[in-house]
Amino acid sequence: MNRIEKDTLGEIEVEASRLWGAQTERSRRNFQIGGKMPLEVIRAMAELKKACAIVSGEAGRLALEKQKAITAACDKIISGELDDHFPLVVFQTGSGTQTNMNINEVVAHVAKAEHGADVHPNDDVNLSQSSNDTFPTAMHIAAYEAIHTRLIPEIKALETEFAQKVAEYQTLVKIGRTHLQDATPLTLGQEISGWQAMLTRALKQLETSAEELLPLAIGGTAVGTGINAPQEFGEQVASQLEKQTGHPFCSDPNKFFALTSHSPLNFVHGALKSLAADLMKIANDIRFLASGPRSGIGELEIPANEPGSSIMPGKVNPTQCEAVTMVAAQVMGNDVTIQIAASQGNFELNVYKPVLIANFLQSVQLLSEGLHSFRIHCVSGLKANEAVIEEKVARSLMLVTALNPHIGYEKAAKIAKLAHQNGWTLKEAALETGYLTETEFDQYIDPLKMTGLGL
Secondary structure, X not given: OEEXXXXXXXXXXXXXXXXXXXXXXXXXXXXXXXXXXXXXXXXXXXXXXXXXXXXXXXXXXXXXXXXXXXXXXXXXXXXXXXXXXXXXXXXXXXXXXXXXXXXXHHHHHHHHHHHXXXXXXXXXHOOOOOHHHHHHHHHHHHHHHHHHHHHHHHHHHHHHHHHHHHHHOOOOEEXXXXXXXXXXXXXXXXXXXXXXXXXXXXXXXHHHHHHHHOEEOOOXXXXXXXXXXXXXXXXXXXXXXXXXXXXXXXXXXXXXXXXXXXXXXXXXXXXXXXXXXXXXXHHHHHHHHOOOOOOOOOOEEOOOOOOOOOOOOOXXXXXXXXXXXXXXXXXXXXXXXXXXXXXXXXXXXXXXXXXXXXXXXXHHHHHHHHHHHHXXXXXXXXXXXXXXXXXXXXXXXXXXXXXXXXXXXXXXHHHHHHHHHHOOOHHHHHHHHOOOOHHHHHHHXXXXXXXXXXX
C-alpha cells in the first residue's frame, strides 16, 4: 500500500509504512549503488537537527510546539528506533543533500504523526541550515564520537595488555634481530615495550589530531556566508551540541574553509593510518616470532583458537595476526580514498563528502574491532617459549659484540667467523684463537648485561 508525497518536482508514490518523503524516495530509486549511509552519520545529523531546533526555539524563530516535536523525533532517531527509515546509500550526491533531506522528512513526518505539529521538512527542520553546512558538521560529530567512544578505549586496553607482558618478561633474555639477521640480546619485555610504546604514541597522536574535528561548519549555510541564518547561529548550535554530546565543539571561524575543505578529517585519518602501520608491524612480529613450532623461530606461543588447516592435522595458524594485517591494509586503502576526496574541493564546496566520511568511519570500526579481537584472542594468551629462547641465546654468534671493548672488532669478528665455519660455540672459538682465557670469556659474555639490565 502506497501514499502520495509531493516535492518541487511533483508527486511520487512512497510505501505507506515508510516515514520518509518525496526527495528521499527519488534518491532511493535513482541511486542503488553500494551500501547505506553509516548510521553514525544519521545519528549525528539527528543530534544536529535537535540542537538547531533548540537554538531556534529559544530565539523565538521556531514555535515552541514545533521545537518540542522536532526534538522528540530526533531523540527517536538518536536512540536507533527509526534506523529502518534511512535507506539512502553512500554513493549519492556528493554534498550529502539527499541524506539531509531524508533526516528532515523523517523528523517532520514523526513530528506530525506523533505530536500533531505541522512541521515542514525545509522550513522548520532545516531552518537556518543548508545541506552544505549540516552534512560536514555531522561528519565531524560522527568522526569525533566514533574515535572517543569506540577506538580510544580499545587502544588503551591493548596498551595495558602489553604493559602486563612487559612486566612478566622484563628479564627474559632473547636474541634481537636486525635486517632479519641475528643481533645482540635484549629481553622479551624490552621487545614488547616497543609495541606498547607504539600504542602510547598512536593514542597521543589520535587524541591531539582529533581536536581538529571540534570546529564545525554549521552557520555557513550554502556557500559559507551564512545566508538565511542569524549571525550567532553557528556559535549557539555548537554550544548546544556540547551540552548534548559532552564534546567541546565550537563554531569554525572560517565557514568558507569548513564547507570546501576536509583537511581536518584527512589529517585525523593520517593518525588512523599511522596506527594501522604500527599494528601491521606488531602483528607481523608476533606471527614471525611464533612461526614453527619446530621449523620456524618459535620463540612465542600463540593461542590455538581454531584448526589451522583442512588437510594438516594439529596445525595452528596466526589467524588473529592475519586479520589485523588485513584491517591495516584496508585502512591504508581508505586513506588513499580520503586523500583523493579531500583534494576535490571545488570553489565553495567539496562534493565527495559521503565517501569520505564512510571510509573514515569504516577505518575507525575496523581498527576498534580488530584491536579488540587481537587483544582477547591473541595477545592475552601470548606466552614465551623459554626453552627455545634460551637455546637461541646460547647458540648466538652476536654475543661476540660484547668482546669488542676488550679485544677489538677485528679479533671479535675472527672468533665469530671461526665459530660459524666449524660449528663451534663462541667460547670454543675464542679459546682456540688464544685471544681470551676461559675466565675472561665468562666475565665478558653476560647476555643480561648486554641488554642494559644487568649492569
